[in-house]
Amino acid sequence: MMKNKETLPNISADCVIFGYEEDELKVLIRREFIEYQGKILEKYKLPGNHVRYDETIEETASRILAEQTGVENIFMKQFKVFSDLDRLKRCEADYLWIKRNGLKEERVITVGFYALIKLSDLKSTHLIEVAKWVPINHVHNLIFDHQTIFEEALKQLQLDIENHPLVFELLPKKFTLTQLQTLYELIQNQRFDKRNFRRKVILNMPYIVALEEKQEGVCHKPAILYSFDKRCYNKIKREGLQ
Amino acid sequence: MMKNKETLPNISADCVIFGYEEDELKVLIRREFIEYQGKILEKYKLPGNHVRYDETIEETASRILAEQTGVENIFMKQFKVFSDLDRLKRCEADYLWIKRNGLKEERVITVGFYALIKLSDLKSTHLIEVAKWVPINHVHNLIFDHQTIFEEALKQLQLDIENHPLVFELLPKKFTLTQLQTLYELIQNQRFDKRNFRRKVILNMPYIVALEEKQEGVCHKPAILYSFDKRCYNKIKREGLQ
DNA sequence: GCAAAAGTGTTCGGGCTACACCCATGA
DNA sequence: TCATGGGTGTAGCCCGAACACTTTTGC
Numbered sequence: 001m002m003k004n005k006e007t008l009p010n011i012s013a014d015c016v017i018f019g020y021e022e023d024e025l026k027v028l029i030r031r032e033f034i035e036y037q038g039k040i041l042e043k044y045k046l047p048g049n050h051v052r053y054d055e056t057i058e059e060t061a062s063r064i065l066a067e068q069t070g071v072e073n074i075f076m077k078q079f080k081v082f083s084d085l086d087r088l089k090r091c092e093a094d095y096l097w098i099k100r101n102g103l104k105e106e107r108v109i110t111v112g113f114y115a116l117i118k119l120s121d122l123k124s125t126h127l128i129e130v131a132k133w134v135p136i137n138h139v140h141n142l143i144f145d146h147q148t149i150f151e152e153a154l155k156q157l158q159l160d161i162e163n164h165p166l167v168f169e170l171l172p173k174k175f176t177l178t179q180l181q182t183l184y185e186l187i188q189n190q191r192f193d194k195r196n197f198r199r200k201v202i203l204n205m206p207y208i209v210a211l212e213e214k215q216e217g218v219c220h221k222p223a224i225l226y227s228f229d230k231r232c233y234n235k236i237k238r239e240g241l242q
Numbered sequence: 243m244m245k246n247k248e249t250l251p252n253i254s255a256d257c258v259i260f261g262y263e264e265d266e267l268k269v270l271i272r273r274e275f276i277e278y279q280g281k282i283l284e285k286y287k288l289p290g291n292h293v294r295y296d297e298t299i300e301e302t303a304s305r306i307l308a309e310q311t312g313v314e315n316i317f318m319k320q321f322k323v324f325s326d327l328d329r330l331k332r333c334e335a336d337y338l339w340i341k342r343n344g345l346k347e348e349r350v351i352t353v354g355f356y357a358l359i360k361l362s363d364l365k366s367t368h369l370i371e372v373a374k375w376v377p378i379n380h381v382h383n384l385i386f387d388h389q390t391i392f393e394e395a396l397k398q399l400q401l402d403i404e405n406h407p408l409v410f411e412l413l414p415k416k417f418t419l420t421q422l423q424t425l426y427e428l429i430q431n432q433r434f435d436k437r438n439f440r441r442k443v444i445l446n447m448p449y450i451v452a453l454e455e456k457q458e459g460v461c462h463k464p465a466i467l468y469s470f471d472k473r474c475y476n477k478i479k480r481e482g483l484q
Numbered sequence: 485g486c487a488a489a490a491g492t493g494t495t496c497g498g499g500c501t502a503c504a505c506c507c508a509t510g511a
Numbered sequence: 512t513c514a515t516g517g518g519t520g521t522a523g524c525c526c527g528a529a530c531a532c533t534t535t536t537g538c
Contacts, residue, residue, distance in 0.1 A: 010250045011351055018386055027502070053349055057325040078323055081298040081353050107295055111323050163401075178490075196528065205525095220489040221535035420517075437519070438501065445499090461510035462515040 007050035012110045013060040014048035014146065015076070016153035017068065019119040019133055020170040025186045026133040027150065028068060028118075032143065036093035036242035042093070045143040046150065047131070048110065061113040068131060069117060075169040076115035079148075079156040083109040087145040094143045114153040120172035136186075161187050165207075168228040174211060176223035177201060204241065249292035251389040255316070256290035256301040256351045256388065258395035259310065261375055262412040265427045268361075268375040270310060270394065274385065278335035285336070287385040288392065289373070290352065303355040310373060311359060316411040318357040321398040322391075325351040330389040336385045356395040362414035403429050407449075410470040416453060418465035419443060446483065449474035 017028040029044040047068045051060045057078065066076045088108060090097040119133070139150055160166055167183050181197050201208055207229045215222035259270040268434050271286040289310045293302045307316045322346065330350060331337040361375070381392055402408055423439050443450055449471045457464040 008252045008349060032403055044320070051351070054327070057351060080300055081320055081323060083293070084296065085296070106252060109250070109293070109299060114487080159405075160391070176490090193528070193530085194490090195530085197312065199493095200527085215490095215536095217537085218486080218489080219537035221491075223490055231288060395522080397526080418517085435502070436517090437503085441520095442500090448535095459510085463508035463517045465517055 006052050006054075008053065009105045010107050011051045011057070012048050012108055013051060013057055013064060013078075014046045014082075014110050014112055014149055015061055015064050016046055016112065016114045016150050017065065017074075017115065017117060018136075018153075018157065018170065019122075020051060020183055020186075021119040021133065023182055023186075024135045025170075025183070026135050027139055028131055029142065030068075031130045031132065032097070034093050034097040039095060043141075043143045044134075044139075045130075046146045050108075057111050061111075061115070065115055065117075067127055067226075069122060071117060071121060072078065073131055074115050074117050075166070076113050077156075078111050078113050080112045080152050082112060082145055082149060084145065087196060090145060091143070092144050092209075098144075099185070110149075112149045112153060115158055116157075116166055116169035118172055126206070144173055148225065158189075164231075165233055168230075171228075174213065174225040174227055176215060176225060178223060178225070180208070194200065206241075207236060248296075250345045252349050252351055253293045253299070254290050254350055254353055255293060255299055255306060255320075256288045256324075256352050256391055257303055257306050258288055258354065258356045258392050259307065259316075259359060260356065260399065260412065261359050261364075262428075263361040263375065264426055265424055265428075266377045266466065267412075267425070269362055270373055270375055270376050271381065271384065272310075273372045273374065274339075276335050276339040276385075278338065283335060285383070286374075286376075286381075287386075287387045292350075293374055295437075299353050303353075303357070307359075311364060313359060313363060316357050316359050317408070318355050318400070318481070319398075320355050322351050322354045322394050323351060324354060324387055324391060325473065326387060332387060333385070340386075343425045350365050352391075352429075354391045355394060356399055358399075358408055358411035360412065360414055400429055400431075405476055407470065407472075410472075413470075415471055416467040418457060418467060420465060422450070422468070448483075449478060 006093075017086070019026045019028065028047065030047055030132050032043050034041040047064050049060060049064050051057055055063070058076075061076050061078070062072070062074075065076065066112050075090055087110075088098060088106075093190070102177075128178070136154060139147070141147065142150060156164070167180065170183060171179060177198055178194075180201070181192060181194065184197075185191055208226050209229050209232070211225045211227055214223045217226065261270065263267045270289065272289055273301070274285050274287055276283040276285050289306050291302060291306050291309075293299055300318075303318050303320070304314070304316075307318060310312050327349070329352075330340060330345070330348075351357060378396060381389070383389065384392060399408070405425070409429075412425060413421060419440055420436075422443070423434060423436065426439075427433055450468050451471050451474070453467045453469055455467045457467065
């Protein structure tokens with residue numbers, strides 16, 4: 001949160017980082033201890049930072065993502081600018097806290113990004129202690145306007161998922177069709193018929209290719225593993241199906 | 243373009259204003275004369291301005307729209323932030339010109355908005371002399387990164403039009419189904435079958451209501467006029483069709 | 485052998501596409 | 512009366528929705 005001569009005074013980026021794990025869609029939030037009226041409040045915020053003079057806003061977001069997760073080249077997309085005059089002052093405790101922590105400018109306009117990460121790739125050693133993956137239904141009362149930013153990010157993800165191959169940014173490299181279906185169901189918040197879902201995958205998504213490999217160590221019929229063929233996807237996107 | 247103490251130093255808004263007129267989709271651009279190497283160049287830019295300390299970025303955009311068109315409450319949407327380090331320096335002539343005209347900060351990050359206006363409502367007296375409505379196919383070589391901003395705006399409009407009743411922001415209050423179809427065709431850059439188009443309107447868009455009124459003064463069978471019932475649209479959006 | 489999830493076909497109805505002619509008006 | 516765009520119906524196909532049982536594994 002600290003600013004210095006190297007950052008633009010009025011602009012920041014905030015990241016809503018989504019991950020998929022244990023059949024849940026989760027978001028990364030950071031704990032902060034806020035002193036207010038003699039008490040210590042535990043609050044959570046989205047990872048964010050100010051924009052440096054020598055970087056684009058996308059580079060700011062990449063930097064935040066790398067700092068938080070230890071992973072580079074994470075998928076991300078800017079989705080909205082938040083510029084309410086009172087966005088840092090909605091709650092007095094939050095405002096006093098940030099002011100004590102080096103806020104020099106009253107006006108900070110922030111660019112919201114959402115990012116998608118394969119939690120399977122994440123080495124837990126990289127996870128910073130104060131950061132926490134929380135199921136999307138359990139994200140409440142974030143600091144400043146971060147609750148709004150989070151909700152808008154989720155809305156945008158729900159829209160974008162329809163037309164872009166975003167699920168593969170969240171799934172491990174090898175996944176089962178049930179994992180794929182569950183992820184769609186979580187994001188779109190609705191259930192699908194298993195047989196219809198699989199038919200659609202086979203007919204319309206030939207870029208989801210079956211591997212010669214199966215699940216191991218499960219106490220039921222092991223599922224075939226699939227992977228996403230990006231080259232094939234791009235070809236179909238350019239030339240259409242058939 | 244001038245900045246002063248009342249504006250944030252590094253943030254601006256730029257507006258891509260679309261209008262529909264004479265069966266063409268047009269954009270408002272402003273002429274600027276740029277002196278470079280002893281010559282006067284005629285260049286065009288998108289209307290834009292810096293953000294004031296006492297306004298949100300949306301209010302900045304509204305202010306730009308009102309200044310340019312004389313109309314308030316125009317539909318608009320922010321669609322992307324442009325923050326390339328060299329966005330003002332892509333062309334030397336542009337950069338020297340803006341520097342002479344009071345650029346104090348090298349870094350200006352801009353928020354792109356697109357706006358939709360009913361040209362039928364526009365009193366021509368309000369149109370500023372240097373502003374010009376140009377068919378989208380004739381927009382070329384805008385100043386700075388404005389060509390990119392324009393192209394991204396058009397892409398976003400093409401996406402948004404599928405799920406939102408945006409065409410009615412461009413059409414006059416009373417319109418014919420042919421006008422409606424032509425506008426869709428222009429924006430999506432494809433042709434539709436007249437009978438199928440009309441059937442779809444009648445079945446799926448009951449919020450497009452026929453008036454008791456017809457075209458006048460045309461030398462062919464006069465078309466029935468329709469209008470958009472926003473109340474009905476909202477109801478259907480909430481409760482679904484039927 | 486039992487619990488648990490994987491995997492697999494068919495039927496039906498609604499929606500999309502393709503397509504050609506008559507009508508009302510102004511000049 | 513002619514030129515111009517307005518307005519209308521049908522048939523075939525494809526796609527999405529609904530629905531239940533057998534298979535394979537670990538324990």
